[in-house]
Amino acid sequence: MKSPQPLFAFSALALVAGAAAPAYAAGTPAGTVIATAATASFSTGTSTTSITSNQVSVKVDELINVTVNPLTTSPVAASSGPATLVYQVTNNGNGNEPFTLTALPNVSGNAFNTTVQTVEYSTDGGATYTVLANGAASPALAPDTPIKVQVLVTLPATATDATTSQVQLTAASVLGTGKAGTLLAGKGNGGVDAVIGLSGGQGTGTASVVASLATVALIKSATILDPFGTANPVPGAIVTYTLVASATGTGSAAGVVVTDAFPANTTYQPGTLTLNGTALTDAADADAGTVTLTGTTPGISVALGTMNKTTASQTITFKVKIN
Protein backbone atom coordinates (compact mmCIF):
# COMPACT_ATOMS: atom_id res chain seq x y z
CA MET A 1 0.00 0.00 0.00
CA LYS A 2 2.84 2.40 0.71
CA SER A 3 4.31 2.83 -2.73
CA PRO A 4 1.19 3.39 -4.89
CA GLN A 5 -0.20 6.03 -2.58
CA PRO A 6 2.21 8.87 -3.34
CA LEU A 7 1.73 8.21 -7.05
CA PHE A 8 -1.97 8.51 -6.65
CA ALA A 9 -1.70 11.63 -4.55
CA PHE A 10 0.33 13.20 -7.29
CA SER A 11 -2.19 12.44 -10.01
CA ALA A 12 -5.01 13.73 -7.84
CA LEU A 13 -3.11 16.96 -7.36
CA ALA A 14 -2.52 17.32 -11.06
CA LEU A 15 -6.22 16.79 -11.63
CA VAL A 16 -7.10 19.60 -9.26
CA ALA A 17 -4.61 21.93 -10.83
CA GLY A 18 -5.94 21.08 -14.25
CA ALA A 19 -9.52 21.75 -13.27
CA ALA A 20 -8.88 25.10 -11.64
CA ALA A 21 -6.86 27.84 -13.24
CA PRO A 22 -3.32 26.57 -12.80
CA ALA A 23 -1.34 29.75 -13.23
CA TYR A 24 -2.16 31.33 -9.89
CA ALA A 25 -2.40 28.12 -7.93
CA ALA A 26 0.56 29.30 -5.88
CA GLY A 27 -1.61 32.09 -4.50
CA THR A 28 -0.28 35.50 -3.64
CA PRO A 29 -0.15 35.64 0.17
CA ALA A 30 -2.84 37.69 1.88
CA GLY A 31 -1.64 41.18 2.71
CA THR A 32 0.75 41.42 -0.24
CA VAL A 33 0.88 44.91 -1.73
CA ILE A 34 0.98 44.94 -5.50
CA ALA A 35 2.83 48.10 -6.46
CA THR A 36 4.01 49.23 -9.84
CA ALA A 37 5.43 52.25 -11.58
CA ALA A 38 6.27 52.88 -15.22
CA THR A 39 9.45 54.43 -16.53
CA ALA A 40 9.75 56.32 -19.80
CA SER A 41 12.81 57.35 -21.71
CA PHE A 42 12.78 59.67 -24.67
CA SER A 43 14.88 62.19 -26.46
CA THR A 44 14.16 65.79 -27.16
CA GLY A 45 16.62 67.22 -29.60
CA THR A 46 19.96 65.86 -28.49
CA SER A 47 19.29 65.04 -24.86
CA THR A 48 17.84 61.77 -23.62
CA THR A 49 15.70 61.87 -20.53
CA SER A 50 14.19 59.30 -18.24
CA ILE A 51 11.12 59.86 -16.10
CA THR A 52 9.24 57.63 -13.68
CA SER A 53 5.53 57.68 -12.95
CA ASN A 54 3.96 57.76 -9.53
CA GLN A 55 3.66 54.37 -7.90
CA VAL A 56 0.24 52.80 -7.82
CA SER A 57 -0.62 49.98 -5.49
CA VAL A 58 -3.35 47.67 -4.38
CA LYS A 59 -3.39 45.27 -1.43
CA VAL A 60 -4.26 41.61 -1.85
CA ASP A 61 -6.89 40.44 0.59
CA GLU A 62 -7.37 36.94 1.87
CA LEU A 63 -9.39 34.42 -0.06
CA ILE A 64 -10.95 31.50 1.79
CA ASN A 65 -11.07 28.35 -0.29
CA VAL A 66 -10.67 24.68 0.46
CA THR A 67 -11.08 21.41 -1.42
CA VAL A 68 -11.49 17.85 -0.21
CA ASN A 69 -10.67 14.98 -2.52
CA PRO A 70 -11.02 11.33 -1.64
CA LEU A 71 -7.77 9.44 -2.14
CA THR A 72 -9.73 6.25 -1.55
CA THR A 73 -11.57 6.03 -4.85
CA SER A 74 -12.83 2.45 -4.84
CA PRO A 75 -14.88 1.17 -1.91
CA VAL A 76 -12.77 -0.18 0.94
CA ALA A 77 -13.71 -3.66 2.10
CA ALA A 78 -14.83 -3.55 5.72
CA SER A 79 -15.38 -6.54 7.92
CA SER A 80 -14.93 -6.83 11.66
CA GLY A 81 -12.15 -4.28 12.12
CA PRO A 82 -12.19 -0.56 11.24
CA ALA A 83 -11.90 0.42 7.58
CA THR A 84 -9.65 3.36 6.69
CA LEU A 85 -10.81 6.02 4.25
CA VAL A 86 -8.23 8.56 3.12
CA TYR A 87 -8.95 12.08 1.88
CA GLN A 88 -6.82 14.99 0.81
CA VAL A 89 -7.64 18.43 2.16
CA THR A 90 -6.08 21.43 0.42
CA ASN A 91 -6.25 25.04 1.52
CA ASN A 92 -6.75 26.76 -1.86
CA GLY A 93 -6.88 30.19 -0.27
CA ASN A 94 -3.92 32.50 0.20
CA GLY A 95 -3.71 32.63 3.97
CA ASN A 96 -2.80 30.23 6.75
CA GLU A 97 -6.12 28.96 8.03
CA PRO A 98 -7.45 26.11 10.16
CA PHE A 99 -10.39 24.04 8.97
CA THR A 100 -12.81 21.90 10.93
CA LEU A 101 -12.81 18.30 9.74
CA THR A 102 -16.14 16.54 10.06
CA ALA A 103 -16.83 12.99 8.95
CA LEU A 104 -20.49 12.32 8.19
CA PRO A 105 -21.42 8.62 8.00
CA ASN A 106 -25.14 9.00 7.24
CA VAL A 107 -25.06 10.00 3.60
CA SER A 108 -28.33 9.77 1.70
CA GLY A 109 -28.58 6.54 -0.26
CA ASN A 110 -26.43 4.50 2.09
CA ALA A 111 -27.41 0.86 2.53
CA PHE A 112 -26.23 1.18 6.12
CA ASN A 113 -24.43 3.83 8.13
CA THR A 114 -20.99 3.22 9.53
CA THR A 115 -19.79 4.43 12.90
CA VAL A 116 -16.96 6.95 12.80
CA GLN A 117 -14.22 5.82 15.16
CA THR A 118 -11.55 8.46 14.61
CA VAL A 119 -10.66 11.36 12.35
CA GLU A 120 -6.92 11.78 11.90
CA TYR A 121 -4.76 14.15 9.90
CA SER A 122 -1.23 13.91 8.59
CA THR A 123 0.94 16.80 7.51
CA ASP A 124 3.81 14.53 6.46
CA GLY A 125 2.15 12.73 3.60
CA GLY A 126 0.66 9.97 5.70
CA ALA A 127 3.74 8.87 7.66
CA THR A 128 2.25 9.93 10.98
CA TYR A 129 -1.32 10.77 11.88
CA THR A 130 -2.71 12.90 14.71
CA VAL A 131 -6.15 12.03 16.08
CA LEU A 132 -8.80 14.76 16.17
CA ALA A 133 -12.27 14.71 17.64
CA ASN A 134 -14.77 14.45 14.80
CA GLY A 135 -15.66 18.04 13.92
CA ALA A 136 -12.60 19.57 15.58
CA ALA A 137 -10.34 22.04 13.82
CA SER A 138 -7.10 21.17 12.09
CA PRO A 139 -4.04 23.27 12.78
CA ALA A 140 -3.60 26.25 10.44
CA LEU A 141 -2.91 24.92 6.96
CA ALA A 142 -0.51 26.74 4.67
CA PRO A 143 -1.93 27.63 1.24
CA ASP A 144 -1.65 24.95 -1.42
CA THR A 145 -0.08 22.45 0.95
CA PRO A 146 -2.35 19.41 1.00
CA ILE A 147 -2.74 17.31 4.10
CA LYS A 148 -4.05 13.80 4.34
CA VAL A 149 -7.04 13.03 6.50
CA GLN A 150 -8.06 9.50 7.30
CA VAL A 151 -11.36 8.45 8.77
CA LEU A 152 -11.66 5.08 10.50
CA VAL A 153 -15.15 3.61 10.42
CA THR A 154 -16.67 0.37 11.61
CA LEU A 155 -19.66 -1.52 10.27
CA PRO A 156 -22.94 -1.70 12.17
CA ALA A 157 -24.33 -5.15 13.02
CA THR A 158 -27.09 -4.53 10.48
CA ALA A 159 -24.74 -4.27 7.50
CA THR A 160 -25.34 -6.90 4.86
CA ASP A 161 -22.63 -8.37 2.73
CA ALA A 162 -21.55 -6.51 -0.45
CA THR A 163 -23.60 -3.39 0.27
CA THR A 164 -21.85 -0.04 0.32
CA SER A 165 -21.94 3.04 2.51
CA GLN A 166 -20.51 6.48 1.82
CA VAL A 167 -18.66 8.61 4.31
CA GLN A 168 -18.45 12.32 3.58
CA LEU A 169 -15.63 14.45 4.90
CA THR A 170 -16.24 18.18 5.16
CA ALA A 171 -13.48 20.72 5.72
CA ALA A 172 -14.92 24.09 6.70
CA SER A 173 -13.00 27.29 7.31
CA VAL A 174 -12.89 28.21 10.96
CA LEU A 175 -13.08 31.87 9.90
CA GLY A 176 -16.45 31.30 8.33
CA THR A 177 -18.40 29.73 5.52
CA GLY A 178 -21.12 31.07 3.31
CA LYS A 179 -21.90 32.55 -0.06
CA ALA A 180 -18.94 33.28 -2.30
CA GLY A 181 -17.96 36.90 -1.92
CA THR A 182 -19.02 37.18 1.72
CA LEU A 183 -16.71 39.65 3.44
CA LEU A 184 -15.09 38.75 6.75
CA ALA A 185 -13.74 42.18 7.61
CA GLY A 186 -10.37 42.18 9.31
CA LYS A 187 -10.41 38.44 9.91
CA GLY A 188 -7.64 37.51 7.50
CA ASN A 189 -4.00 36.89 8.27
CA GLY A 190 -2.41 40.01 9.74
CA GLY A 191 -5.81 41.70 10.02
CA VAL A 192 -6.50 42.02 6.30
CA ASP A 193 -10.03 41.51 5.09
CA ALA A 194 -10.99 37.99 4.13
CA VAL A 195 -13.40 37.03 1.40
CA ILE A 196 -15.11 33.68 1.05
CA GLY A 197 -14.19 32.14 -2.28
CA LEU A 198 -16.14 30.06 -4.75
CA SER A 199 -15.86 27.02 -2.49
CA GLY A 200 -18.10 28.81 0.00
CA GLY A 201 -15.34 28.33 2.54
CA GLN A 202 -15.85 24.61 2.71
CA GLY A 203 -15.21 21.49 0.70
CA THR A 204 -16.53 17.97 0.81
CA GLY A 205 -15.30 14.66 -0.46
CA THR A 206 -16.88 11.25 -0.34
CA ALA A 207 -15.31 7.84 -0.02
CA SER A 208 -17.10 4.59 0.57
CA VAL A 209 -16.81 1.23 2.27
CA VAL A 210 -18.26 -2.05 1.09
CA ALA A 211 -19.31 -4.60 3.68
CA SER A 212 -17.25 -7.72 3.23
CA LEU A 213 -18.96 -10.28 5.39
CA ALA A 214 -19.31 -14.07 5.42
CA THR A 215 -22.29 -16.14 6.45
CA VAL A 216 -21.61 -19.63 7.78
CA ALA A 217 -24.36 -22.15 7.23
CA LEU A 218 -24.58 -25.33 9.28
CA ILE A 219 -26.72 -28.27 8.16
CA LYS A 220 -27.34 -31.13 10.58
CA SER A 221 -28.65 -34.54 9.68
CA ALA A 222 -28.92 -37.88 11.49
CA THR A 223 -28.97 -41.54 10.49
CA ILE A 224 -30.08 -44.32 12.81
CA LEU A 225 -28.91 -47.91 12.92
CA ASP A 226 -30.74 -50.06 15.46
CA PRO A 227 -29.46 -53.39 16.81
CA PHE A 228 -31.70 -55.17 14.33
CA GLY A 229 -30.07 -53.62 11.29
CA THR A 230 -32.97 -51.28 10.61
CA ALA A 231 -33.39 -47.56 11.18
CA ASN A 232 -35.75 -47.46 14.17
CA PRO A 233 -34.96 -45.12 17.10
CA VAL A 234 -35.09 -47.73 19.81
CA PRO A 235 -32.86 -48.09 22.91
CA GLY A 236 -29.49 -49.40 21.84
CA ALA A 237 -29.75 -47.80 18.38
CA ILE A 238 -26.72 -45.83 17.21
CA VAL A 239 -27.45 -42.35 15.88
CA THR A 240 -24.82 -40.82 13.57
CA TYR A 241 -25.05 -37.04 13.41
CA THR A 242 -23.55 -35.19 10.45
CA LEU A 243 -22.87 -31.45 10.57
CA VAL A 244 -21.87 -29.70 7.33
CA ALA A 245 -20.50 -26.16 7.63
CA SER A 246 -20.06 -23.91 4.60
CA ALA A 247 -19.44 -20.19 4.13
CA THR A 248 -20.96 -17.75 1.62
CA GLY A 249 -20.47 -14.04 1.06
CA THR A 250 -17.58 -11.85 -0.07
CA GLY A 251 -15.79 -11.80 3.26
CA SER A 252 -14.35 -14.42 5.53
CA ALA A 253 -15.33 -15.65 8.95
CA ALA A 254 -12.46 -16.14 11.36
CA GLY A 255 -12.39 -18.52 14.30
CA VAL A 256 -15.35 -20.63 13.27
CA VAL A 257 -16.12 -23.21 16.01
CA VAL A 258 -18.92 -25.74 15.65
CA THR A 259 -20.40 -27.01 18.90
CA ASP A 260 -23.24 -29.46 19.36
CA ALA A 261 -24.68 -30.75 22.62
CA PHE A 262 -25.51 -34.42 23.04
CA PRO A 263 -29.26 -35.00 23.14
CA ALA A 264 -30.76 -36.13 26.44
CA ASN A 265 -31.01 -39.86 26.97
CA THR A 266 -28.10 -40.61 24.68
CA THR A 267 -24.53 -41.64 25.35
CA TYR A 268 -21.63 -40.45 23.24
CA GLN A 269 -19.68 -43.26 21.61
CA PRO A 270 -16.01 -42.53 22.40
CA GLY A 271 -13.66 -42.07 19.47
CA THR A 272 -16.39 -41.47 16.87
CA LEU A 273 -15.75 -37.76 16.24
CA THR A 274 -14.52 -37.12 12.68
CA LEU A 275 -13.76 -34.10 10.54
CA ASN A 276 -13.98 -34.60 6.77
CA GLY A 277 -13.68 -38.38 7.31
CA THR A 278 -10.58 -38.15 9.51
CA ALA A 279 -10.90 -39.27 13.12
CA LEU A 280 -10.32 -36.70 15.84
CA THR A 281 -9.31 -37.57 19.38
CA ASP A 282 -11.84 -36.81 22.07
CA ALA A 283 -9.26 -35.08 24.24
CA ALA A 284 -8.62 -31.33 24.14
CA ASP A 285 -5.29 -31.49 22.29
CA ALA A 286 -3.58 -30.43 19.08
CA ASP A 287 -6.35 -31.58 16.76
CA ALA A 288 -9.45 -29.52 16.03
CA GLY A 289 -11.95 -31.61 17.97
CA THR A 290 -12.82 -31.84 21.67
CA VAL A 291 -15.49 -33.90 23.39
CA THR A 292 -16.85 -32.73 26.74
CA LEU A 293 -18.58 -35.50 28.65
CA THR A 294 -19.19 -33.67 31.93
CA GLY A 295 -20.46 -30.25 32.94
CA THR A 296 -23.69 -28.47 32.08
CA THR A 297 -23.61 -29.05 28.31
CA PRO A 298 -21.86 -32.25 27.33
CA GLY A 299 -21.17 -32.19 23.60
CA ILE A 300 -18.64 -31.88 20.83
CA SER A 301 -16.64 -28.86 19.73
CA VAL A 302 -14.68 -28.60 16.47
CA ALA A 303 -12.60 -25.55 15.52
CA LEU A 304 -12.74 -24.87 11.77
CA GLY A 305 -10.62 -21.74 11.73
CA THR A 306 -11.17 -19.16 9.00
CA MET A 307 -13.77 -19.89 6.36
CA ASN A 308 -14.80 -18.06 3.20
CA LYS A 309 -16.75 -18.93 0.10
CA THR A 310 -13.77 -20.70 -1.44
CA THR A 311 -13.30 -22.96 1.57
CA ALA A 312 -14.62 -26.48 0.93
CA SER A 313 -17.56 -27.39 3.14
CA GLN A 314 -16.46 -29.02 6.39
CA THR A 315 -18.18 -32.22 7.46
CA ILE A 316 -18.24 -33.28 11.13
CA THR A 317 -19.70 -36.57 12.30
CA PHE A 318 -20.13 -38.20 15.71
CA LYS A 319 -22.15 -41.06 17.11
CA VAL A 320 -24.37 -41.45 20.18
CA LYS A 321 -26.29 -44.45 21.48
CA ILE A 322 -29.91 -44.16 22.58
CA ASN A 323 -30.07 -45.18 26.25
Add this chain to the structure above:
Amino acid sequence: MTLQKSFIAKALFAASLATLASAPALAADAVALKGEPILLDKVVTVDGKASHTLVDPSITHDKVVPGSHLVFITDYRNNGAQPAENFVVTNPLPGAVMLADDGFGSFDVSVDGGKTFGKLATLTITDAKGATRAAQASDVTTLRWTLASVAPGAAGKLEYHGVVR
Protein backbone atom coordinates in the same frame (compact mmCIF):
# COMPACT_ATOMS: atom_id res chain seq x y z
CA MET B 1 26.39 80.41 -21.31
CA THR B 2 26.01 83.95 -22.56
CA LEU B 3 23.67 86.47 -21.09
CA GLN B 4 21.54 86.46 -24.24
CA LYS B 5 20.94 82.70 -24.19
CA SER B 6 19.98 82.89 -20.56
CA PHE B 7 17.32 85.42 -21.42
CA ILE B 8 15.91 83.15 -24.11
CA ALA B 9 15.73 80.30 -21.69
CA LYS B 10 13.86 82.42 -19.19
CA ALA B 11 11.46 83.59 -21.85
CA LEU B 12 10.72 80.03 -22.83
CA PHE B 13 10.16 79.16 -19.20
CA ALA B 14 7.65 81.97 -18.84
CA ALA B 15 5.84 80.94 -22.00
CA SER B 16 5.43 77.36 -20.85
CA LEU B 17 4.23 78.50 -17.44
CA ALA B 18 1.57 80.61 -19.08
CA THR B 19 0.10 77.72 -21.04
CA LEU B 20 0.66 74.79 -18.68
CA ALA B 21 0.30 75.60 -15.04
CA SER B 22 2.31 72.71 -13.64
CA ALA B 23 4.87 72.12 -16.33
CA PRO B 24 8.33 73.42 -15.56
CA ALA B 25 10.67 74.21 -18.38
CA LEU B 26 12.96 71.22 -18.07
CA ALA B 27 12.45 68.64 -20.77
CA ALA B 28 12.19 65.88 -18.21
CA ASP B 29 9.10 67.47 -16.72
CA ALA B 30 7.61 68.50 -19.99
CA VAL B 31 6.52 64.92 -20.50
CA ALA B 32 4.30 63.53 -17.76
CA LEU B 33 3.86 59.90 -16.92
CA LYS B 34 1.06 59.17 -14.49
CA GLY B 35 -0.07 55.84 -13.13
CA GLU B 36 -3.84 55.69 -12.75
CA PRO B 37 -5.33 53.86 -9.79
CA ILE B 38 -5.31 50.13 -10.36
CA LEU B 39 -8.76 48.99 -11.45
CA LEU B 40 -10.43 45.74 -10.57
CA ASP B 41 -12.49 43.90 -13.16
CA LYS B 42 -15.46 43.14 -10.95
CA VAL B 43 -17.57 40.28 -12.20
CA VAL B 44 -21.13 40.07 -10.97
CA THR B 45 -23.06 37.02 -12.04
CA VAL B 46 -26.83 37.34 -12.02
CA ASP B 47 -29.00 34.55 -13.38
CA GLY B 48 -26.01 32.95 -15.03
CA LYS B 49 -25.01 36.12 -16.88
CA ALA B 50 -21.67 37.60 -15.92
CA SER B 51 -21.35 41.36 -16.13
CA HIS B 52 -18.01 43.08 -15.86
CA THR B 53 -17.44 46.50 -14.36
CA LEU B 54 -14.16 48.23 -13.75
CA VAL B 55 -13.99 49.62 -10.26
CA ASP B 56 -11.31 51.30 -8.19
CA PRO B 57 -10.97 49.00 -5.17
CA SER B 58 -9.58 51.85 -3.06
CA ILE B 59 -12.94 53.60 -3.44
CA THR B 60 -15.45 50.76 -3.73
CA HIS B 61 -13.65 48.52 -1.21
CA ASP B 62 -14.06 45.56 -3.51
CA LYS B 63 -11.57 42.90 -2.52
CA VAL B 64 -8.55 42.00 -4.58
CA VAL B 65 -7.74 38.33 -4.11
CA PRO B 66 -5.81 35.69 -6.08
CA GLY B 67 -7.53 35.30 -9.41
CA SER B 68 -8.78 38.89 -9.55
CA HIS B 69 -8.38 40.60 -12.90
CA LEU B 70 -6.66 43.98 -12.64
CA VAL B 71 -6.34 46.75 -15.19
CA PHE B 72 -3.24 48.92 -15.08
CA ILE B 73 -3.29 52.20 -16.96
CA THR B 74 -0.45 54.67 -17.35
CA ASP B 75 -1.17 58.07 -18.88
CA TYR B 76 1.45 59.96 -20.82
CA ARG B 77 1.28 63.53 -22.05
CA ASN B 78 3.81 65.69 -23.76
CA ASN B 79 3.37 69.07 -22.14
CA GLY B 80 6.50 70.43 -23.68
CA ALA B 81 7.12 72.36 -26.87
CA GLN B 82 9.30 69.73 -28.49
CA PRO B 83 8.33 66.27 -29.68
CA ALA B 84 9.57 63.44 -27.50
CA GLU B 85 11.33 61.10 -29.84
CA ASN B 86 11.85 57.38 -29.35
CA PHE B 87 9.45 57.36 -26.43
CA VAL B 88 9.97 54.07 -24.60
CA VAL B 89 7.92 53.16 -21.56
CA THR B 90 8.90 50.14 -19.51
CA ASN B 91 6.81 48.72 -16.70
CA PRO B 92 8.05 45.85 -14.59
CA LEU B 93 5.18 43.50 -13.87
CA PRO B 94 4.61 43.18 -10.11
CA GLY B 95 5.66 39.75 -8.93
CA ALA B 96 2.19 38.91 -7.70
CA VAL B 97 0.63 39.70 -11.07
CA MET B 98 0.52 37.49 -14.11
CA LEU B 99 -0.05 39.14 -17.46
CA ALA B 100 -3.54 38.30 -18.70
CA ASP B 101 -3.76 36.60 -22.06
CA ASP B 102 -5.63 39.47 -23.65
CA GLY B 103 -4.17 42.78 -24.67
CA PHE B 104 -1.14 41.63 -26.60
CA GLY B 105 0.01 43.47 -29.65
CA SER B 106 0.54 47.02 -28.50
CA PHE B 107 3.57 46.23 -26.40
CA ASP B 108 6.61 44.01 -26.30
CA VAL B 109 7.32 41.80 -23.35
CA SER B 110 10.37 40.46 -21.60
CA VAL B 111 10.64 37.14 -19.85
CA ASP B 112 14.14 37.75 -18.48
CA GLY B 113 13.64 40.76 -16.25
CA GLY B 114 13.91 43.35 -18.99
CA LYS B 115 17.16 42.29 -20.66
CA THR B 116 15.51 41.36 -23.95
CA PHE B 117 12.11 42.24 -25.36
CA GLY B 118 9.96 40.88 -28.11
CA LYS B 119 6.52 39.55 -28.91
CA LEU B 120 5.60 36.75 -26.54
CA ALA B 121 5.30 34.20 -29.34
CA THR B 122 8.94 34.73 -30.29
CA LEU B 123 10.37 34.34 -26.80
CA THR B 124 11.60 31.15 -25.19
CA ILE B 125 12.43 30.10 -21.67
CA THR B 126 15.52 28.07 -20.83
CA ASP B 127 15.20 26.00 -17.71
CA ALA B 128 17.96 24.95 -15.32
CA LYS B 129 18.67 21.81 -17.33
CA GLY B 130 19.18 23.77 -20.54
CA ALA B 131 15.89 22.75 -22.16
CA THR B 132 13.93 25.46 -23.89
CA ARG B 133 10.21 25.97 -24.24
CA ALA B 134 7.94 28.66 -25.61
CA ALA B 135 7.36 31.51 -23.19
CA GLN B 136 3.88 31.91 -21.77
CA ALA B 137 2.00 34.88 -20.42
CA SER B 138 2.83 33.72 -16.90
CA ASP B 139 6.56 34.09 -17.67
CA VAL B 140 6.38 37.78 -18.54
CA THR B 141 8.40 39.99 -16.20
CA THR B 142 8.43 43.34 -17.93
CA LEU B 143 6.36 45.23 -20.49
CA ARG B 144 7.63 47.79 -22.98
CA TRP B 145 5.82 50.22 -25.22
CA THR B 146 7.77 51.98 -27.95
CA LEU B 147 6.36 55.10 -29.60
CA ALA B 148 8.41 56.69 -32.35
CA SER B 149 7.37 60.16 -31.34
CA VAL B 150 4.99 61.96 -29.02
CA ALA B 151 4.12 65.33 -30.45
CA PRO B 152 3.76 68.40 -28.21
CA GLY B 153 0.31 68.31 -26.63
CA ALA B 154 -0.21 64.66 -27.53
CA ALA B 155 -1.39 62.26 -24.84
CA GLY B 156 -2.39 58.66 -24.55
CA LYS B 157 -2.98 55.71 -22.31
CA LEU B 158 -0.90 52.59 -22.00
CA GLU B 159 -2.99 49.74 -20.64
CA TYR B 160 -2.36 46.17 -19.68
CA HIS B 161 -4.37 43.54 -17.89
CA GLY B 162 -3.13 41.20 -15.23
CA VAL B 163 -4.38 38.48 -12.94
CA VAL B 164 -3.39 38.27 -9.29
CA ARG B 165 -1.39 35.07 -8.92
